[in-house]
Amino acid sequence: MSSLSLDVQISLEDARWKKVVNEPIESFLQTYIVAALSHPDIVLQIPKNLEVSVVLTNDDDIRELNRDYRGKDKPTNVLSFPQEVDLSTMKHLDACVLLGDIVLSIDTIQHEIMQQQKLMHHHLAHLIVHSTLHLIGYDHETDSDAELMESLEVDILHHHNIPNPYESDSSYMV
Structure with a gap:
């Protein structure tokens, strides 16, 4: 998949996001x-x-968004909205294909890192990987699906020197 071309369109709705990580x-x-x-x-x-x-x-x-699309009237850390297209039928297209939308809340994420004593870089990377997997059809509705998704997340993060977010590991913590 080295030929992957990805265009990330960002909508900055809260200026606090500008200084969340030590890179753009x-x-x-x-x-x-x-x-x-x-x-x-x-x-x-x-x-x-x-x-x-x-x-x-x-x-x-x-x-x-959580209330309108999921019927849950409370904030959450991340929401994923897949495009609901059959990606396999589009694999040979040269045109750009929209996978979907990821929505992240600075408030909930900052609360989680403080409460769980996690590093922002690690927690945000995990949420991005998690939500991207949702965009391509992975979910955690059953135990076996959750195990598969978590296993992928852990391996992807490991390749970026980020420890398992599902374990109480001091290297993931502050």
């Missing part, structure tokens, strides 16, 4: 979206020209 947020997002899409165990035939939309927002905005 665009580069950070691109790194972990590509890592998820190019993992060798991803068996889907993915088109070579892809677009992912990322909305960087806050609890007020994500709460509305």
